[in-house]
Amino acid sequence: MNSFQLYNPTRLLFGKGTVSQLGEHVKPYGKRILLVYGGGSIKRSGLYDEVIAQLNGIGAEVFELPGVEPNPRLATVHKGIERCRREKVDFILAVGGGSVIDAAKAIAAGVPYEGDVWDFCVRKAVIQEALPLGTVLTLAATGSEMNGNAVISDWEKKLKRGMGSKLIYPKFSILDPQLTFTVPRDQTVNGIVDMMSYVFEQYFSLTTDTPLQERFAESILQTVIENGELALKDGTNYAARANLMLCGTYALNGTLPIGVETDWATHAIEHEVSAIYDIAHGAGLAIIFPNWMKYVYKERVDRFVQYAVRVWNVDPRGKSDDEVALAGIEATRAYFTRIGAPATLGQLGIGGEMLDRMAEEAVRFGPIGNFKKLEKDDVRTILEMCL
Amino acid sequence: MNSFQLYNPTRLLFGKGTVSQLGEHVKPYGKRILLVYGGGSIKRSGLYDEVIAQLNGIGAEVFELPGVEPNPRLATVHKGIERCRREKVDFILAVGGGSVIDAAKAIAAGVPYEGDVWDFCVRKAVIQEALPLGTVLTLAATGSEMNGNAVISDWEKKLKRGMGSKLIYPKFSILDPQLTFTVPRDQTVNGIVDMMSYVFEQYFSLTTDTPLQERFAESILQTVIENGELALKDGTNYAARANLMLCGTYALNGTLPIGVETDWATHAIEHEVSAIYDIAHGAGLAIIFPNWMKYVYKERVDRFVQYAVRVWNVDPRGKSDDEVALAGIEATRAYFTRIGAPATLGQLGIGGEMLDRMAEEAVRFGPIGNFKKLEKDDVRTILEMCL
Numbered sequence: 001m002n003s004f005q006l007y008n009p010t011r012l013l014f015g016k017g018t019v020s021q022l023g024e025h026v027k028p029y030g031k032r033i034l035l036v037y038g039g040g041s042i043k044r045s046g047l048y049d050e051v052i053a054q055l056n057g058i059g060a061e062v063f064e065l066p067g068v069e070p071n072p073r074l075a076t077v078h079k080g081i082e083r084c085r086r087e088k089v090d091f092i093l094a095v096g097g098g099s100v101i102d103a104a105k106a107i108a109a110g111v112p113y114e115g116d117v118w119d120f121c122v123r124k125a126v127i128q129e130a131l132p133l134g135t136v137l138t139l140a141a142t143g144s145e146m147n148g149n150a151v152i153s154d155w156e157k158k159l160k161r162g163m164g165s166k167l168i169y170p171k172f173s174i175l176d177p178q179l180t181f182t183v184p185r186d187q188t189v190n191g192i193v194d195m196m197s198y199v200f201e202q203y204f205s206l207t208t209d210t211p212l213q214e215r216f217a218e219s220i221l222q223t224v225i226e227n228g229e230l231a232l233k234d235g236t237n238y239a240a241r242a243n244l245m246l247c248g249t250y251a252l253n254g255t256l257p258i259g260v261e262t263d264w265a266t267h268a269i270e271h272e273v274s275a276i277y278d279i280a281h282g283a284g285l286a287i288i289f290p291n292w293m294k295y296v297y298k299e300r301v302d303r304f305v306q307y308a309v310r311v312w313n314v315d316p317r318g319k320s321d322d323e324v325a326l327a328g329i330e331a332t333r334a335y336f337t338r339i340g341a342p343a344t345l346g347q348l349g350i351g352g353e354m355l356d357r358m359a360e361e362a363v364r365f366g367p368i369g370n371f372k373k374l375e376k377d378d379v380r381t382i383l384e385m386c387l
Numbered sequence: 388m389n390s391f392q393l394y395n396p397t398r399l400l401f402g403k404g405t406v407s408q409l410g411e412h413v414k415p416y417g418k419r420i421l422l423v424y425g426g427g428s429i430k431r432s433g434l435y436d437e438v439i440a441q442l443n444g445i446g447a448e449v450f451e452l453p454g455v456e457p458n459p460r461l462a463t464v465h466k467g468i469e470r471c472r473r474e475k476v477d478f479i480l481a482v483g484g485g486s487v488i489d490a491a492k493a494i495a496a497g498v499p500y501e502g503d504v505w506d507f508c509v510r511k512a513v514i515q516e517a518l519p520l521g522t523v524l525t526l527a528a529t530g531s532e533m534n535g536n537a538v539i540s541d542w543e544k545k546l547k548r549g550m551g552s553k554l555i556y557p558k559f560s561i562l563d564p565q566l567t568f569t570v571p572r573d574q575t576v577n578g579i580v581d582m583m584s585y586v587f588e589q590y591f592s593l594t595t596d597t598p599l600q601e602r603f604a605e606s607i608l609q610t611v612i613e614n615g616e617l618a619l620k621d622g623t624n625y626a627a628r629a630n631l632m633l634c635g636t637y638a639l640n641g642t643l644p645i646g647v648e649t650d651w652a653t654h655a656i657e658h659e660v661s662a663i664y665d666i667a668h669g670a671g672l673a674i675i676f677p678n679w680m681k682y683v684y685k686e687r688v689d690r691f692v693q694y695a696v697r698v699w700n701v702d703p704r705g706k707s708d709d710e711v712a713l714a715g716i717e718a719t720r721a722y723f724t725r726i727g728a729p730a731t732l733g734q735l736g737i738g739g740e741m742l743d744r745m746a747e748e749a750v751r752f753g754p755i756g757n758f759k760k761l762e763k764d765d766v767r768t769i770l771e772m773c774l
Contacts, residue, residue, distance in 0.1 A: 001629050003402020008395070014646065015390020209626035211613065212633055215606030223599045239596035242388050246599055246645075255642075258633075259401065 001209050001259035008254050010146045011172040014246070016238075018174045019047070019136060022054040025172045029132045030090025031060045034083060036104045038068045038096045042138065045182055051095055051136060063087045065107075068096065071274060071281070072103035074154045077117055080107035084131065092133040094170075097187075098142025098194075101135050105150035105168040108133045118154060121161035130167040136174045139183055140245040141191035141282070143198060143252025145173035153275055159361075160275035175249070177242035181235055188235070189340050190282025191244070192228040195251045196221060196332075197285040201263045202256040204296075204303060204371045210260050214306070217256050220247050221311045225335060232339055265369025266292045269379055272358040277350055286341035287348075290333040291385040296372040297325050304328055345386050355383045388596050388646035395641050397533045398559040401633070403625075405561045406434070406523060409441040412559045416519045417477025418447045421470060423491045425455045425483045429525065432569055438482055438523060450474045452494075455483065458661060458668070459490035461541045464504055467494035471518065479520040481557075484574075485529025485581075488522050492537035492555040495520045505541060508548035517554040523561045526570055527632040528578035528669065530585060530639025532560035540662055546748075547662035562636070564629035568622055575622070576727050577669025578631070579615040582638045583608060583719075584672040588650045589643040591683075591690060591758045597647050601693070604643050607634050608698045612722060619726055652756025653679045656766055659745040664737055673728035674735075677720040678772040683759040684712050691715055732773045742770045 013021050026033065033055055042048045055062050065080045084092070084107060094104035110117030112129040119125035137145045144150070148169045153160040183191070203217040224247045230240035250256075269292070270284040297304040301321045308314035308328025316324045337343055345351075359380040367373040374382070400408050413420065420442055429435045442449050452467045471479070471494060481491035495518040497504030506512035524532045531537070535556045540547040570578070590604040611634045617627035637643075656679070657671040684691040688708045695701035695715025703711045724730055732738075746767040754760040761769070 001402075001626065001633075003405065004399075006399040006401065007397075010394075012391075012393040014393065015388075018390065209630065211630055212606060212610045212637065215610060216603060219599060219602030219606055223602060226598065239388065242646075243596065243598055246388075250599065259629075 002207060002261065004258045006254060006258050007166065008146065008169065009171075010169045010253075012146060012175060012249065013172060014175045016176060016178055018176050019050050019054065019179075022051060022136065022174060023058045025174075026055065026060065026091060026093065026134060027058045029171065031058070032088055032090045033060045033062050034065055034080065034087070034089045034092045034107070035062050036065045036068060036080060036092060036094045036096070036100055036107070038066070038070075038100050041182070042095055045179070047095065047136070047138065047179060051093070055093075063089060065103075068100045068103045070099050071153045071160065071278060072099045072106070074118055074152055077103055077106040077110060077152055080104075081110040081117060084111045089131065092131055093136070094133060095136040095138065097137070097139030098144040101137075101142070101144040101170070102150035102152060104133050104135070105144070105148075106152050106163065107131075109150075109163065109165065109168055118161075120163035120165075121152065127163065127165035127167050130165065132171050133168070134172045134174075135170045136179070137245070138179045139187060139191060140180055140241070140248035141194040143195075143248055145170060145175065146249050146253040151271070158275050160271040175245055177238055177245050180241045180245060183235065185232065185235075185340070186280070188228075188231055190280045191248065192224060192339060193282040193286040193336060193341050195224050195244070195248050197266065197282075197289055198251040199256065200289060201267060202260060203307070204263055204293075204300075205260045206300060206371060207260045213256055213258060213260050216250075218307075218310050220251055220256075223247050225311070228339060261370045263369045263371045265371070265374050268362050268368045269358070269382065272361045273345070273350070275361075276354055276358065277348070279348055279350075283342050283348065286336045287343060287345055287386050288382065290329055290336070291382050293329045293332065294326070295378070295382050295385065296369075297329065298322075299372045301325050352384070352387055355380055358383060389594060389648065391645045393641060393645050394553065395533065395556065396558075397556045397640075399533060399562060399636065400559060401562045403563060403565055405563050406437050406441065406566075409438060409523065409561060410445045412561075413442065413447065413478060413480065413521060414445045416558065418445070419475055419477045420447045420449050421452055421467065421474070421476045421479045421494070422449050423452045423455060423467060423479060423481045423483070423487055423494070425453070425457075425487050428569070429482055432566070434482065434523070434525065434566060438480070442480075450476060452490075455487045455490045457486050458540045458547065458665060459486045459493070461505055461539055464490055464493040464497060464539055467491075468497040468504060471498045476518065479518055480523070481520060482523040482525065484524070484526030485531040488524070488529070488531040488557070489537035489539060491520050491522070492531070492535075493539050493550065494518075496537075496550065496552065496555055505548075507550035507552075508539065514550065514552035514554050517552065519558050520555070521559045521561075522557045523566070524632070525566045526574060526578060527567055527628070527635035528581040530582075530635055532557060532562065533636050533640040538658070545662050547658040562632050564625055564632045567628045567632060570622065572619065572622075572727070573667075575615075575618055577667045578635065579611055579726060580669040580673040580723060580728050582611050582631070582635050584653065584669075584676055585638040586643065587676060588654060589647060590694070591650055591680075591687075592647045593687060593758060594647045600643055600645060600647050603637075605694075605697045607638055607643075610634050612698070615726060648757045650756045650758045652758070652761050655749050655755045656745070656769065659748045660732070660737070663741055663745065664735070666735055666737075670729050670735065673723045674730060674732055674773050675769065677716055677723070678769050680716045680719065681713070682765070682769050682772065683756075684716065686759045688712050739771070739774055742767055745770060
């Protein structure tokens with residue numbers, strides 16, 4: 001186990017009807033609120049009205065930034081920053097999924113910064129200050145509700161980049177599993193793949209002597225696997241939705257990477273794919289992850305054997321380590337297929353034309369990943385396996 | 388799963404040599420420091436000198452409260468409160484195990500309170516304000532380094548009571564596993580039992596649909612079981628000490644009870660025993676817990692079956708649920724005995740004279756526990772099983 005620092009100041013308000021606590025938790029931060037959201041789903045579901053009623057209840061003045069895209073765009077973030085400055089906003093409230101929350105975080109960091117917020121994504125500047133923000137989560141997937149990371153896309157340059165800071169953790173996040181009852185099937189599937197992928201990035205590590213972190217990761221994977229299928233069978237199964245929501249948060253709230261060297265190569269590769277093709281993050285990950293696994297598993301077969309046995313109940317008797325490891329990887333692919341996630345880029349109509357550009361971009365800061373350091377050729381090979 | 392709120396603002400600094408970060412983390416809180424510690428072990432180990440050097444490095448003035456007892460006493464807390472008031476202390480630094488940290492928390496809460504700090508223990512008052520505190524942990528056991536609870540004893544009245552508040556979470560806790568290399572065998576044993584007992588209180592619950600919380604609990608138990616024996620074999624095994632230390636923190640940092648109705652009857656019973664006989668908390672728990680399990684397991688056999696199978700690898704084939712459950716309980720007792728924890732009160736020279744008084748005191752606010760509500764007679768029976 002490596003040395004580490006753990007700090008997560010986000011307050012989680014989890015359960016049925018917790019939106020009714022929104023007003024009291026916004027109140028300490030001020031009365032000029034930027035409400036950030038995506039498409040019209042929160043209006044159709046009635047959540048928008050509930051949120052507005054809560055904010056009215058504390059006498060707040062609400063400014064709106066609707067229309068945040070999946071893979072939120074820099075142009076939208078710029079719009080939000082400008083709005084906050086013009087209206088002297090005190091607090092940003094994100095109501096939606098990971099994209100909406102990420103946009104809100106980027107806005108929060110951008111408002112007090114003199115340069116372009118994109119600087120934080122290309123390591124030209126470090127976040128020194130940010131507006132406070134809170135969230136009401138409507139989609140279990142990205143863990144953004146309880147961490148200090150945000151990913152945004154410069155659509156003109158076809159670039160997708162992340163920023164991170166202790167200053168952009170939400171002050172609070174409201175998680176009512178009922179708000180995810182109406183999440184469409186494909187988004188539920190993407191969320192499941194997202195969560196599992198976040199865990200993979202932190203679980204497949206060369207760091208040794210981390211039994212607790214490994215078991216926590218396996219706990220999340222097993223719980224997602226079981227409850228993902230239950231939620232897909234019946235979207236209004238409260239227990240399944242609640243368990244998924246909690247797994248989504250724990251997959252990326254800083255519990256798993258403590259003392260562990262994490263990987264993140266697959267996410268870097270997927271970012272390049274979805275920057276060009278605007279596919280859902282989860283769909284891209286479902287395609288790439290099992291191929292990454294096959295490409296790298298020999299770096300540490302024992303971890304992949306442990307994964308196969310503990311997470312997928314692969315019976316190791318009479319099998320070589322390689323066979324057990326590969327059975328675990330196959331089980332992963334089979335699960336993704338069973339829940340309806342794509343297995344190849346071809347299924348999404350993506351051919352091999354841009355492989356070179358994507359591989360090139362993925363390694364622009366040097367080799368990616370830690371479980372196995374991937375050079376451009378490695379990335380290209382993995383992408384070819386995905387076709 | 389029930390609704391819940393999760394909030395834990397303690398910053399954890401974990402790993403080799405992290406004491407070197409002490410100065411910078413104390414600095415923001417002021418320069419008049421009360422240093423709270425126990426016996427002379429931190430002087431013998433050199434940790435005291437290191438801490439003083441760090442505090443000198445930021446120009447701090449240090450006042451000392453040495454001699455905090457295991458089962459820290461109200462009189463000691465009073466002394467600390469008086470010292471803080473007299474010297475206008477800004478920040479309290481606890482260097483030690485759970486008892487030292489608990490004393491520091493009680494002092495932190497007591498300083499700005501006009502009445503007696505004991506009021507917080509008997510629910511006569513609620514903590515409204517507290518001095519900030521930090522910790523350097525030297526013993527993996529109680530989780531006090533990352534929560535808002537403290538237990539103190541009124542030695543004259545032979546009462547042991549707890550207080551809790553969001554305001555007495557440590558601002559930071561420094562966890563260097565090397566500091567536990569010299570922990571004597573019996574204290575390591577007590578720490579192992581402590582951690583496992585904390586998990587039991589949160590794991591044996593009637594709440595359903597909490598698969599992630601259950602698996603997290605099982606993860607901690609399995610990791611403690613493995614690494615406890617390794618640390619006892621070689622006290623300087625860094626990985627084992629580090630894993631135990633991390634388990635101690637996670638056993639009681641608020642991760643396990645989210646959305647779960649917890650029990651805590653066994654701790655309430657143990658408090659009565661150690662208030663009278665001043666035995667180590669861990670020793671008392673090792674004696675009582677397996678007996679509590681035997682007394683209550685029929686309330687929910689499935690949870691005890693799951694415990695036996697997942698934590699102790701009991702093979703359920705050909706066994707009734709009761710047999711599997713009892714095998715898990717026996718495995719618990721056998722493990723405690725294997726590591727050298729006591730199995731009966733008799734082994735500690737305690738007879739049946741005070742059973743009635745202890746049972747009476749345990750239920751003074753009404754029945755205890757949630758897995759099975761225990762009345763005075765139930766507590767007496769469990770204590771008799773412990774003789």
